Amino acid sequence: MRMLNKADIRHIYQPMWNLDGWKVFGYEALMRISNRANTEIENVFIEARMKGQLFELDTIAIESAIRHFPLHILEEGLLFINFFPSTLMDERFLTFVMNLIDQYSIRSENIVFELNETIEEEHIWNLPEFKERMATLRDMGFKVALDDIGKGAATIQKIVEFSPDYIKLDRYFSENLSTSKEKQEMITLLIEYAKQKMGLILEGIETDVDLAYAKMIHVPVVQGYLLGRPQRMDEPSGLSMKALSF
Template sequence: MCQCETNEKVNELIEKKQYYHSYQPLFRFSDWELVGYEAFFRCESFTPEVLFTTLLEQDLMYELDTTSIYEAITSYAQSMTSAPKNLFVNILPSTLLHPSLPSFLEKLQATNSVPNRYIIFEINEAEQITDYRAFGEAVRRLRQDGFRIALDDVGKGVASLQRIVEVEPDYIKLDRYFATDLSSSEKKQRMIQLLVTYCRNHTFLILEGIETPEDLAAAKVLGVDIGQGYVLGKPGSLHHMNS
């Protein structure tokens, strides 16, 4: 497929909303209570790498990011038949800094039935942050509106530690690297213990990508607050939330 055809298909993807979201549960270790769900953007037409590159080239990243956020939250709200749980939705740093974000948030709050306090924006590691002052102000505006903040894939990118200090997130989501063979890796266990100590009493620590009962048990013993991964529940359609 030539680049012009790719560009046309990306535009069609956005205009016709040729994508969907899967929702994966998160559980609190202290009592195995369902904490909420993370919404994952899914598209059958492109690999994530091709889509990301094309969106950057066409300056369409903000448009798709906000459209995806809106659809993820709206679909979730329409599916709920009882009190809402937390919904984690990904957001790019460039979207947070975009001048049109305040008007988007106004639209979201005017049409969305899920209270803001149940929506956690996961700041994605895919982009670097060059202006931490402006970034910090954007995060403060989200909090003023009642939204909460998570840092996603912590430990994967080089800027993770600085973001933790600057953002002071409500949730830290550890990259799945730390969950793999956690039960047999003393190095990973020591690192997680350090983060558990840092997060105590002010930030919830979430471990992503837990796939075995042994690693699940290790995370719980180490004091991780919340778990997410295939051993707890795979991403799926909304119908499973009410089944």
């Protein structure tokens, strides 16, 4: 496969909802490849890593996520963008980010970088320089999130050591939440820990009853198909940060 360029990549966006007031909290940018409907995004990044082009692809994807999003609608909302730890460690990354700020007039406080966890990059989390790079990014005003909490074996340790601005609970916790006392109790414990420290977002909400239980146990923010499918932001229904009535 040839190296993808800007014209090959587009993004769709899925809303996250604040359950206190039913208002859009932010959007997660999800990468897609033009004219390749059946292409697995994960495989594209695996191939880029094998070819030594992961940084190039990751930064093209970050730029695309910002370029295709109408930043003016964010107001106080957030745009979540995925990237790899190795991208943060690359000496070119901070310059790349500063250029993005200039080019798109970004308000850094509206951008959350979600760190992808992979086996290939597990060693990076243990590097002292990684924590320093993360601190530098946050000093610039950006926020950092840990994704798929509950999926990775060492994730709890990372929450403690890196104290991210947001943690996103894996969809495992949403599935059959209404009938699983164990999941309800675990989420409640994480919510209690996160108070005053970091935001918590529950992914994968797909049924009314699971949404009701999420609200009942005071999950602050949720994301899932029930509340909004990923879509292009040039579609009229995608251009809103207003409250929703249920």
